Amino acid sequence: MFRVQVRSKETAVSDQSKLTPLQAAEARRLAAEQAKANKVPQARSEEEKAARKERVTKAKDALSRSVGIKGDHVAGARAAIKTYLQRLNEPNQPDDARFEMLIEAPFKAPEKKKTNGPRF
Numbered sequence: 629m630f631r632v633q634v635r636s637k638e639t640a641v642s643d644q645s646k647l648t649p650l651q652a653a654e655a656r657r658l659a660a661e662q663a664k665a666n667k668v669p670q671a672r673s674e675e676e677k678a679a680r681k682e683r684v685t686k687a688k689d690a691l692s693r694s695v696g697i698k699g700d701h702v703a704g705a706r707a708a709i710k711t712y713l714q715r716l717n718e719p720n721q722p723d724d725a726r727f728e729m730l731i732e733a734p735f736k737a738p739e740k741k742k743t744n745g746p747r748f
């Protein structure tokens with residue numbers, strides 16, 4: 629009888645998990661170098677640059693104005709603005725209406741929920 633060894637994806641993954649921490653770090657470093665070497669620079673038009681610059685200015689202004697505001701909604705809104713600024717180079721950016729909502733969120737208190745139950 630013949631024995632056939634079949635290597636599945638699970639065994640390939642287990643082989644990678646057997647790397648020492650030093651080997652894993654070296655593999656990550658080499659992969660990052662290769663990705664950096666193959667990176668294609670993005671060419672943005674002057675119009676796109678101006679729009680991005682304006683959005684960054686508005687976002688930073690909203691962050692600075694919302695420093696002293698109190699409320700449960702403020703912390704989440706400020707975190708959303710900070711996340712927007714951190715992910716500025718990612719391809720999926722909010723449209724203009726959504727961006728304006730993001731900028732105004734710290735200054736607008738959310739509407740209170742209406743209850744239909746009995747009031748005491």
